[in-house]
Amino acid sequence: MSDHLTVDVVDTDVAFREALDESSQETRAGFLQKALVAGGVIAAGGVVLGGLPKLVTAAPSPSQDIQILNFALLLEYLEAEFYAEALRNGALSGETRSFAQVTGAHEQAHVAFLRKALGSRARSKPTFDFKDTTRDQAKFQATAVLLEDTGVAAYNGQAQNLTKKTLAAAATIVSVEGRHAAWIRDIIAQNPAPNAFDPLKTRAQIEAAVGQTGFIKAS
Amino acid sequence: MRKRLGGSIAALALLALLGFAIFAYGREPATATAFALPAVPFVEAPPTDTDGSKAAGDGEPFVLSNSNGVSRWATVAEPVQVRAEPDAEAQVVARLKTVTPEGTTNAVLALQRVSRGGKLWVQVRLPILPNNTLGWVPRSSLGGYNVVTTHLVIDTKRLSATLYRRGRAVFRSPVGIGQRRWPTPTGRFYIRNKLTKYKNAFYGPLAFGTSARTAVLTDWPAGGFIGIHGTNAPNLIPGRVSHGCVRLRNPDILRLATLMSVGTPITIR
Amino acid sequence: MTEFTLEELDQDGAIQEAMDGVGGDSRAGFLKKTAVVGGGLVGGGALLGLLAEPAMAATKRDVAIANFALTLEYLEAEFYTEAVRMGALSGKTLNFARVVGAHERAHVAALRKMLGRAAVAKPRFNFRGTTEDEAAFQRTAITLEDTGVAAYKGQAPRIDTIAVLNAAIAIHTVEARHASWIRHIAGVSPAPAAFDQPKSMSQILAAVQGTRFLAAAPRVTTRKAPAFAG
Numbered sequence: 001m002s003d004h005l006t007v008d009v010v011d012t013d014v015a016f017r018e019a020l021d022e023s024s025q026e027t028r029a030g031f032l033q034k035a036l037v038a039g040g041v042i043a044a045g046g047v048v049l050g051g052l053p054k055l056v057t058a059a060p061s062p063s064q065d066i067q068i069l070n071f072a073l074l075l076e077y078l079e080a081e082f083y084a085e086a087l088r089n090g091a092l093s094g095e096t097r098s099f100a101q102v103t104g105a106h107e108q109a110h111v112a113f114l115r116k117a118l119g120s121r122a123r124s125k126p127t128f129d130f131k132d133t134t135r136d137q138a139k140f141q142a143t144a145v146l147l148e149d150t151g152v153a154a155y156n157g158q159a160q161n162l163t164k165k166t167l168a169a170a171a172t173i174v175s176v177e178g179r180h181a182a183w184i185r186d187i188i189a190q191n192p193a194p195n196a197f198d199p200l201k202t203r204a205q206i207e208a209a210v211g212q213t214g215f216i217k218a219s
Numbered sequence: 220m221r222k223r224l225g226g227s228i229a230a231l232a233l234l235a236l237l238g239f240a241i242f243a244y245g246r247e248p249a250t251a252t253a254f255a256l257p258a259v260p261f262v263e264a265p266p267t268d269t270d271g272s273k274a275a276g277d278g279e280p281f282v283l284s285n286s287n288g289v290s291r292w293a294t295v296a297e298p299v300q301v302r303a304e305p306d307a308e309a310q311v312v313a314r315l316k317t318v319t320p321e322g323t324t325n326a327v328l329a330l331q332r333v334s335r336g337g338k339l340w341v342q343v344r345l346p347i348l349p350n351n352t353l354g355w356v357p358r359s360s361l362g363g364y365n366v367v368t369t370h371l372v373i374d375t376k377r378l379s380a381t382l383y384r385r386g387r388a389v390f391r392s393p394v395g396i397g398q399r400r401w402p403t404p405t406g407r408f409y410i411r412n413k414l415t416k417y418k419n420a421f422y423g424p425l426a427f428g429t430s431a432r433t434a435v436l437t438d439w440p441a442g443g444f445i446g447i448h449g450t451n452a453p454n455l456i457p458g459r460v461s462h463g464c465v466r467l468r469n470p471d472i473l474r475l476a477t478l479m480s481v482g483t484p485i486t487i488r
Numbered sequence: 489m490t491e492f493t494l495e496e497l498d499q500d501g502a503i504q505e506a507m508d509g510v511g512g513d514s515r516a517g518f519l520k521k522t523a524v525v526g527g528g529l530v531g532g533g534a535l536l537g538l539l540a541e542p543a544m545a546a547t548k549r550d551v552a553i554a555n556f557a558l559t560l561e562y563l564e565a566e567f568y569t570e571a572v573r574m575g576a577l578s579g580k581t582l583n584f585a586r587v588v589g590a591h592e593r594a595h596v597a598a599l600r601k602m603l604g605r606a607a608v609a610k611p612r613f614n615f616r617g618t619t620e621d622e623a624a625f626q627r628t629a630i631t632l633e634d635t636g637v638a639a640y641k642g643q644a645p646r647i648d649t650i651a652v653l654n655a656a657i658a659i660h661t662v663e664a665r666h667a668s669w670i671r672h673i674a675g676v677s678p679a680p681a682a683f684d685q686p687k688s689m690s691q692i693l694a695a696v697q698g699t700r701f702l703a704a705a706p707r708v709t710t711r712k713a714p715a716f717a718g
Contacts, residue, residue: 102677102679103679105682106679106681106682109682109683110682113683152661156654156657156658156661159644159653159654159657160650160653160654160657164645164646165645167644167645168641168644168645168686171641171644171645171660171686172641172683172684172685172686173683174660174661174664175637175641175660175661175663175664175684176664176679176681176682176683176684177661178660178661178662178664178665178668179664179665179667179668179678179679179684180668180679181665181668182664182665182666182667182668182669182672182678183668183672183678183679186668186669186672186673186678191587192665192666192668192669192672193587193588193591193662193665193666193669195591195662196590196591196594196595196662197594197595197598197655197658197659197662198658198659198661198662198665199658200654200657200658281574281575281576281620294706296614320715321710321712321714321715322707322710322712323706323707323708323709323710324706324707324708326706326708332574332620334620334621339617339620339621358616358617358620359616359617361614362614362703362706363612363613363614363615363703364570365706401717411708412708412709412710413708413709413710414709414710414711414712414713414714415709415710415711416711417711417712417713417714418713419713419714422713422714422716426714426716428714428716432717433717436717441715441716443716443717444715444716444717445716445717446714446716446717448714448716461717462717463717464716464717481708481709482708
């Protein structure tokens with residue numbers, strides 16, 4: 001990579017993945033926990049400090065785009081399967097069901113798009129266990145809010161790491177996730193837009209949030 | 220360097236394409252998870268006492284100006300017939316032009332708004348005789364609303380001018396008003412324009428045009444509008460000295476001009 | 489790597505136009521420069537409103553983009569602020585206008601603070617009754633929010649300064665939430681498509697022009713001598 005910065009660079013995203021491949025017993029959350037304690041994470045994914053230049057792990061590059069898009073693909077797989085399963089289980093009614101149908105179709109379109117763009121580099125679809133969140137409408141609704149909000153924060157956090165062309169494409173997706181989030185929030189009478197500025201989250205934070213759900217059984 | 224866009228899309232597009240050499244932006248401490256833009260508090264809209272909490276149904280008027288706290292004025296965006304009622308068939312009370320005799324954009328005080336048959340009408344205070352005439356115009360004939368929080372009161376018995384902002388007095392001065400044979404009209408009016416940098420000491424350093432007109436000097440050129448202006452005879456103030464205009468001593472009118480904007484409602488009593 | 493084909497997304501050429509003039513990833517080079525300088529900023533105090541060294545300054549284009557965004561935010565903020573005060577909204581629509589108006593005012597404040605003296609002044613607006621009728625308000629809000637989403641989306645790939653980019657990114661999805669919310673209130677589909685399309689700056693400016701909301705500043709002052717009754 002040509003544009004290394006002068007700070008010590010560790011490509012934590014790749015390191016994370018390689019380590020996980022090696023330590024399949026560990027959950028992602030557990031691995032992350034250790035990494036943080038050991039202080040081995042150098043600005044993982046880039047914690048964005050207001051106004052301070054981002055301590056990037058690497059400048060945008062096509063190879064980094066692939067990693068990030070595979071990260072996005074994981075989230076899209078998760079959302080698509082979540083909605084599909086809830087519908088299959090017949091757990092939803094009324095507008096929540098309409099929401100799941102429309103949104104689920106969108107997530108499947110996102111999956112298809114990312115798989116096509118990544119081609120042979122596309123990651124495989126994980127196995128999920130959604131527990132009773134796809135069997136109970138109230139739990140479904142709360143989970144949908146979490147997943148959509150998380151998707152927004154995930155894409156937004158990676159925007160600065162993407163090459164511009166990939167950012168343009170990702171931008172066409174993330175606003176739709178924002179629409180989804182507002183829609184399901186309004187359905188359950190939560191504030192559709194809780195912040196004036198949507199938070200940007202690092203990859204580590206997203207991985208932790210997703211890990212906490214326990215939805216990903218096997219990668 | 221600030222640029223006023225003045226409503227021109229061409230200017231807007233040009234601006235978008237031009238750059239500025241350097242800009243600065245704040246550098247704020249980090250927050251844990253969120254991207255920290257410059258910390259901005261929740262910006263609540265400044266309160267006004269015409270905030271509505273329920274929708275005005277068809278026919279129910281909504282007050283746009285109440286003089287005590289908040290008033291609104293609008294430009295006359297197109298020549299329009301003013302009607303006695305919010306009805307296209309009602310009697311025509313006046314015709315408004317888009318420009319004043321002084322060449323400024325014509326403006327009216329917007330008093331209340333009503334919806335009739337899905338169309339919005341606005342009741343406006345008119346710069347015509349008889350003084351204190353009101354009428355209705357379609358909302359579409361007006362420009363955007365401008366909010367003012369000031370109110371000028373001229374007391375013809377005490378010979379004083381008081382400017383209120385949100386009901387609090389922020390300016391007071393003695394005034395000269397019309398002689399008894401050319402009285403300053405009483406009632407409700409508004410500031411229509413501001414005249415500056417002319418060279419005529421009789422009117423002092425600056426003058427405000429109002430919507431009020433002399434009722435007695437009916438052949439005065441340019442409509443016989445009552446102005447509020449400075450003077451080259453300050454020793455006549457306070458007093459009943461003019462043809463109807465309200466005169467202030469020059470330091471007072473200069474001070475008033477820093478506090479009072481066009482559109483301010485006036486009460487003369 | 490399998491390069492993206494944007495053609496399938498770039499229905500009206502907006503993405504391509506947004507990419508025009510973007511030679512490679514200039515952000516990378518810019519980052520390198522800022523990182524070297526930025527080492528000295530860590531632990532330093534906030535540098536509010538000071539002219540930074542050129543290496544930390546935003547590009548001219550980023551300033552223009554930020555001012556473009558600020559103009560749109562002025563428009564939205566004024567629209568919602570006036571609508572709340574005009575007494576024509578009630579219930580969910582009034583609540584929407586209050587909450588969203590606060591967001592847009594916050595966007596204005598943040599962009600003005602970022603731009604400092606380079607910020608454009610607020611234009612004059614005439615909302616032509618759309619703040620005084622609930623149905624007209626809803627239609628207009630849908631248009632403004634959808635337009636805002638498309639505007640930020642179109643500009644994001646053109647931004648080189650990380651701070652400006654992140655501001656645009658953080659606002660972009662909030663506008664999408666707004667759009668979805670008011671669509672939901674109005675009874676139309678909150679998320680009409682799987683992918684939202686970007687619009688170029690000229691397309692957005694044309695849309696803004698089409699609203700006829702931008703008004704000329706009234707000329708209320710003149711140097712003409714008074715001709716008053718005296």
